[in-house]
Amino acid sequence: MNSPATVPLGRTNILISPLGIGTWAWGDRFFWNYGRDYHADDVRSAFATAVAEGITFFDTAEVYGMGRAERFLGEMVAQSEQPVVIATKFFPFPWRLRRAAMRRALKLSLKRLGLESVDLYQIHFPWPPRSTDFWVSALGELVAEGLVRAAGVSNYNAEQMRRAHALLQTKGVPLASNQVHYSLLHRAPERNGVLNACRELGITLIAYSPLEMGLLTGKYTPENPPGGVRNRRYSRAYLARIRPLIGLLREIGQAHGGKTPAQVALNWAICKGTVPIPGAKNARQAQSNAGALGWRLSDDEIAALDAASEPLQRP
Numbered sequence: 147m148n149s150p151a152t153v154p155l156g157r158t159n160i161l162i163s164p165l166g167i168g169t170w171a172w173g174d175r176f177f178w179n180y181g182r183d184y185h186a187d188d189v190r191s192a193f194a195t196a197v198a199e200g201i202t203f204f205d206t207a208e209v210y211g212m213g214r215a216e217r218f219l220g221e222m223v224a225q226s227e228q229p230v231v232i233a234t235k236f237f238p239f240p241w242r243l244r245r246a247a248m249r250r251a252l253k254l255s256l257k258r259l260g261l262e263s264v265d266l267y268q269i270h271f272p273w274p275p276r277s278t279d280f281w282v283s284a285l286g287e288l289v290a291e292g293l294v295r296a297a298g299v300s301n302y303n304a305e306q307m308r309r310a311h312a313l314l315q316t317k318g319v320p321l322a323s324n325q326v327h328y329s330l331l332h333r334a335p336e337r338n339g340v341l342n343a344c345r346e347l348g349i350t351l352i353a354y355s356p357l358e359m360g361l362l363t364g365k366y367t368p369e370n371p372p373g374g375v376r377n378r379r380y381s382r383a384y385l386a387r388i389r390p391l392i393g394l395l396r397e398i399g400q401a402h403g404g405k406t407p408a409q410v411a412l413n414w415a416i417c418k419g420t421v422p423i424p425g426a427k428n429a430r431q432a433q434s435n436a437g438a439l440g441w442r443l444s445d446d447e448i449a450a451l452d453a454a455s456e457p458l459q460r461p
Contacts, residue, residue, distance in 0.1 A: 163201045165422055169207075245284040279313055285297045
């Protein structure tokens with residue numbers, strides 16, 4: 147069974163590819179070493195390759211690369227002949243206390259993106275001092291004005307998401323998505339009610355870090371750990387513990403014509419009914435991500451991956 151060319155974004159009329167590209171790394175110097183490990187031409191080739199492979203959904207945020215990710219995306223969208231769906235995010239900094247702050251932030255994002263409106267605008271975190279209701283209500287107003295086509299949230303728990311959905315519903319606006327951390331090594335949305343609530347309410351779960359920052363690609367081992375900040379997040383002991391899961395991903399991939407561990411891990415996320423958004427810093431990574439589309443794991447393979455990953459869950 148092949149993956150469909152597009153899937154609906156929540157209960158909106160917006161159609162997106164079953165897998166998107168996350169742009170956190172585009173221009174990020176601190177965490178991802180932009181300017182040292184990869185450069186602007188690499189980012190441009192990642193975008194071009196993704197679009198050529200049918201990936202039409204790109205997720206960014208005002209804080210990614212201090213605005214560089216949005217500027218990169220705006221530049222490339224302007225030069226592309228293929229229509230794409232763009233999502234960005236509002237960060238509720240504690241000094242942002244008025245609804246006008248969201249409007250100003252959106253206007254700046256639109257300027258960097260070179261757009262008059264954005265397809266999906268998301269509240270990045272449910273952080274105080276303002277309540278989630280306050281920002282969700284402001285977001286609904288931006289949808290009503292036509293500056294935003296669809297409303298989304300990010301990192302909301304099940305209760306917060308249900309409240310956001312109910313509040314937007316009073317304005318005639320569907321809550322299109324909740325973007326949360328979800329991968330074979332972080333299946334918390336299955337246990338905390340988020341995934342079930344998304345299914346119940348017709349909300350798209352957008353899965354960030356679906357490859358767990360490279361761990362599920364199989365390229366890192368206790369002898370070859372990730373560098374930089376990631377080196378402190380994943381111990382060599384944990385890298386040793388996940389080896390059997392990586393082995394199973396390889397085995398299943400071979401049964402599907404030589405798919406890589408990363409492609410199997412992404413297909414698993416798609417089979418769970420989510421839209422994963424792995425990063426892509428260059429054309430090779432974008433090409434690899436696209437290899438997760440157009441095929442589907444069997445129920446038995448999904449169950450085997452569930453069982454193998456269960457003891458490896460990270461908080």
